[in-house]
Amino acid sequence: MDFRIMPKTALSDWVELLTKQYRVVGPKPLHGQYVFGEIQSADELDLNYTTTVLPPKKYLVPTREVLLEYKTDGTHFETRIEPQPTVVLGVHACDLHAIELFDRIFSQSYTDQHYQAHRDNTVLVTIECLKPCTEQSFCRSMGTLSVTDIFDLHLLDLGEEYAIEIGTEKGERLLEGLASVFNATDADLAHVNDTLLDKWRHFPYRLELDVTELPSVLHEMFSNSLWDELGDICLGCGMCTQVCPTCYCFDVNDETDLTLKTGKRTRSWDSCQIDVFAMVAGGHNFRERKAWRQRHRFMRKGKYQLDAYGLVGCVGCGRCAQACLVGITPIKTFNELYRRYQMQTTGEAVLQGVNAK
């Protein structure tokens, strides 16, 4: 592993250097919360942030994006993909796991060139999480508390300085021309090790089941009444999916200008929680009940994405729990499902015992 050391006093020089070549975005405070936003100087940045309202997915799959410009008579249409070179500073491990899932989704079978262009032009600078963001964060339970190897640079706060692990050449280039970056000494590496070793005790397991049990518990609980109970209180607003770092579903719309001669085909964020999401022409709705839509969401998070892409679809960031207006949370949902699962399987075991007699 290739480590460098940068004093925190050099952060402002670094950000200034980066803004000359890139759009630089990072976590900054806004109205008592944090958001990823563009920064001009290090003063705006707070790398000691808790979670942000929206994950950095908005730089890879913009909320609204033009796929195609067309003439309505069909005689001309074209795609223009113009990604903006961007450095995302301070990405937490959970959000990096989510981006790894996106990388698979948008390249499997057919490559989505729009995503790929944003991704290729984005440099991800992650930061080690040393304390849980909120009461709703359960990254430790989901196995997403440590970064995966797709980061470009990875920062670790050592108090007076940052240890910077080099992940890729793309990341290493960000440090070119910066005077106050030094090779790590053995003492620095020992400090890195001690800091990492110490962090785990601060992160509680918040799920009562192991992440590897989640798919089979969800499978067994597909017909459980808990989904109806969630459906009864869910408002169907879709906030949980908007703030989710692993949600990417999109709608496609043609937006024609006032002359009716030209227009743009755009994609924008959509949500499986919206009533018409699975409705086909003619009116048949394959997921008409909120209970079925909530179930679909949790199934995707805990089982379906794993089945389809080999990575768990929930990274434990807790954003959906914070955004939900009626208090539906993944921690409560997964724990309650597990409780009922255990009761059910214990009950079956007892019944089998009775029958055996």
Add this chain to the structure above:
Amino acid sequence: MPSLIKQVKQNPSIYMPVPARIVAVRQLTAIEKLFTVALPNGISLRHTPGQFVQLSVFGVGEAPISISSSPSRSNGVFELCIRKVGDLTNTIHRMKAGDIIGVRGPFGRGFPVGKLRGKDLLFVAGGLGLAPLRSLINEVLDDRGNYGKLKVLYGTGTPQALLFRDELDEWIARDDIDVELTVDCPDADWCYNTGLITELFRGLQTNPRNTVAVVVGPPVMYKFVLKELIDLKIPDGNIWLSFERRMKCGVGKCGHCQLNHIYTCQVGPSFPYSEIRQLEEALS
């Protein structure tokens, strides 16, 4: 001659269609028209019966439409049977020969034509379900010697709603394919069965060991037809169904067509019952 899917993959965006021209429009029923479409510069469609294209009407949007013509009768063009039921389909119903549309595809898994050879085939269509099934039926008829007995069961609401009436009459006139029709509401001239499609299974003789059933219809039809096919002892893997779902992208990204963990646009729309009987969302 390059295939359409190769062209689509070479485009700068997978969402960019290839321009195509409507060369003929035929009114089939009060609400369904058959559009004959030509691709540019000798690009060929090269589809499998049961696959679909994403059809673009610029300024309105895109929709998945199953291909109704058979590969055996392509002649450089293909056919889409479209019911006017939403914004896009109402708009294309107002379009004429010469107008330009966009197409991407063909997408998804079609019916397993190769595995059907030597089998007795039971085609079951409800309403607009005949549109994709016609592609397969004509493909089989054009290679008739390679298949066993052929039977078509087709049901609609009224006699006026029957699609491809002229072709149905041709099939009925042939002695190497058996066609049975039923409608819910007959008129005075109706000389076939009246009632639900399941009634056409009464007294049906099949050799379940050598029969493949291919079923396309509205969601509500599947449960009832499946029960009949299971009663006939046709194995799960020899019952093929085509699933309708909302689709925005056609390439397994947008999430709308998801059915449990499966994207219908990728793994489907054609499925053997053996693959989907364990998927809770498939037939609910």
